[in-house]
Amino acid sequence: MRIILAGTGSAVGKTTIATGIMKALSEKYNVQPFKVGPDYIDPSYHTLATENTSRNLDSFFMKEGQVRDSFLKGMQGKDIAVIEGVRGLYEGIDSINDIGSTASVAKALNAPVILIINSRSLVKSAAALVLGFKSLDPEINIAGVILNKVKNEAHYQKTKRSIEELTDTEVIGGIVRDNNISIEQRHLGLVPAVERENSLKFIDIWSKTIKESIDLDRLVEIAKSAPKITSNIVPIWNKLNRQPVKIGVAYDEVFNFYYKENIEALEANNAKIEYFSPLNDENLPDIDGLYIGGGYPELFSKQLSQNRTMLSDIKQFHLENRPIFAECGGLMYLMNSIHDDKVVDVYPYKSILTDRVQALKYTIAEVTQDNIISKKGERFHGHEFHYSKVLVDANNIRHDMAFNILRGKGSYNNQDGFMEKNTLASYVHTHVAAMPDFGGNLAISSLELGG
Numbered sequence: 001m002r003i004i005l006a007g008t009g010s011a012v013g014k015t016t017i018a019t020g021i022m023k024a025l026s027e028k029y030n031v032q033p034f035k036v037g038p039d040y041i042d043p044s045y046h047t048l049a050t051e052n053t054s055r056n057l058d059s060f061f062m063k064e065g066q067v068r069d070s071f072l073k074g075m076q077g078k079d080i081a082v083i084e085g086v087r088g089l090y091e092g093i094d095s096i097n098d099i100g101s102t103a104s105v106a107k108a109l110n111a112p113v114i115l116i117i118n119s120r121s122l123v124k125s126a127a128a129l130v131l132g133f134k135s136l137d138p139e140i141n142i143a144g145v146i147l148n149k150v151k152n153e154a155h156y157q158k159t160k161r162s163i164e165e166l167t168d169t170e171v172i173g174g175i176v177r178d179n180n181i182s183i184e185q186r187h188l189g190l191v192p193a194v195e196r197e198n199s200l201k202f203i204d205i206w207s208k209t210i211k212e213s214i215d216l217d218r219l220v221e222i223a224k225s226a227p228k229i230t231s232n233i234v235p236i237w238n239k240l241n242r243q244p245v246k247i248g249v250a251y252d253e254v255f256n257f258y259y260k261e262n263i264e265a266l267e268a269n270n271a272k273i274e275y276f277s278p279l280n281d282e283n284l285p286d287i288d289g290l291y292i293g294g295g296y297p298e299l300f301s302k303q304l305s306q307n308r309t310m311l312s313d314i315k316q317f318h319l320e321n322r323p324i325f326a327e328c329g330g331l332m333y334l335m336n337s338i339h340d341d342k343v344v345d346v347y348p349y350k351s352i353l354t355d356r357v358q359a360l361k362y363t364i365a366e367v368t369q370d371n372i373i374s375k376k377g378e379r380f381h382g383h384e385f386h387y388s389k390v391l392v393d394a395n396n397i398r399h400d401m402a403f404n405i406l407r408g409k410g411s412y413n414n415q416d417g418f419m420e421k422n423t424l425a426s427y428v429h430t431h432v433a434a435m436p437d438f439g440g441n442l443a444i445s446s447l448e449l450g451g
Contacts, residue, residue: 119147130169351390361409
């Protein structure tokens with residue numbers, strides 16, 4: 001069983017509705033949540049709502065067969081998939097093709113779509129929206145509609161009648177507008193659930209609203225109508241390493257932006273994952289390699305700087321030529337300082353938070369030097385989204401860069417991947433589907449260099 005919840009555009013309430021549906025269905029089913037696109041924040045709410053780790057599906061990172069492989073891996077032992085879309089149903093990296101869109105995932109999985117509409121001030125025009133979305137691509141099965149932000153029951157019933165009679169599309173629910181169920185925003189979107197003690201309170205409110213407003217039995221029937229997946233499967237990772245190795249993964253309130261599949265790719269390459277907290281633990285665990293993902297170190301810079309034993313351990317790990325891979329927030333942590341708070345100091349540059357976004361784009365990178373995760377000449381897809389920057393320019397740059405950024409911005413001069421000994425730090429977020437040897441290469445690097 002699978003269903004995609006797609007919007008007519010951004011800010012139609014997809015995340016609150018999707019998370020509420022996931023929570024409500026979890027009372028009866030083992031729900032596997034998914035998110036379309038390169039997103040760490042929304043999946044954190046999905047994970048809280050279902051107690052199953054949310055996974056990302058993205059046709060820019062993944063070939064069509066890899067979308068199916070990732071989906072089927074996630075569905076092992078689960079009853080139903082609820083997939084939250086990204087932006088509008090058809091929005092991708094191009095104004096014509098499907099790459100990076102929710103529509104591409106719907107087609108790869110042959111999954112029915114529920115279209116979510118912000119119906120404020122709409123009645124008959126809502127029917128025009130549905131007709132347009134259905135006619136643009138007849139391969140997409142728009143099997144139902146949810147009306148969000150209706151004024152009252154009368155508004156809902158009028159709009160429902162218009163859509164059902166003029167478009168032959170079922171309306172399975174309507175949600176009355178209520179500003180009290182919105183949640184705090186932050187510079188990358190919703191505040192990460194891992195930081196919010198009251199996140200479950202919001203999720204419970206969303207779930208209660210969903211149960212009162214949407215025909216969940218009908219939604220499940222639509223999900224059941226999805227045919228069995230029989231198209232080709234393409235593995236999202238390669239198995240290269242057969243020997244046991246231990247890799248430390250930074251995971252706490254600060255560093256929590258990871259794709260689940262990246263961790264699983266390491267485990268598939270015989271890595272034992274040792275989670276630790278750069279914020280709360282005094283020392284590194286006994287490990288051979290180190291992976292520091294993204295997050296919000298700029299909000300915890302003072303506390304991070306005060307954990308001197310951890311900073312010293314990581315710096316020593318680096319000085320011993322043992323492998324460290326860091327992404328985005330992890331890159332900031334390895335700099336000399338975040339704002340004026342001293343951190344690991346692998347690289348002698350300052351990182352700062354800025355008032356405006358520095359990069360927001362899918363990226364294409366070309367590897368210019370062999371490194372701990374990739375080989376010279378390879379190309380891979382990724383993404384960058386950050387409000388921070390490293391204060392590096394032609395006058396103070398001292399490091400070779402591992403990647404030329406062919407699409408996107410990078411850290412400096414359309415380059416990224418600061419290299420120092422066996423440490424690699426980049427603003428580009430990597431998904432293993434776009435770099436299938438990632439897990440094997442990091443495992444082998446850790447075995448050969450870190451043991």
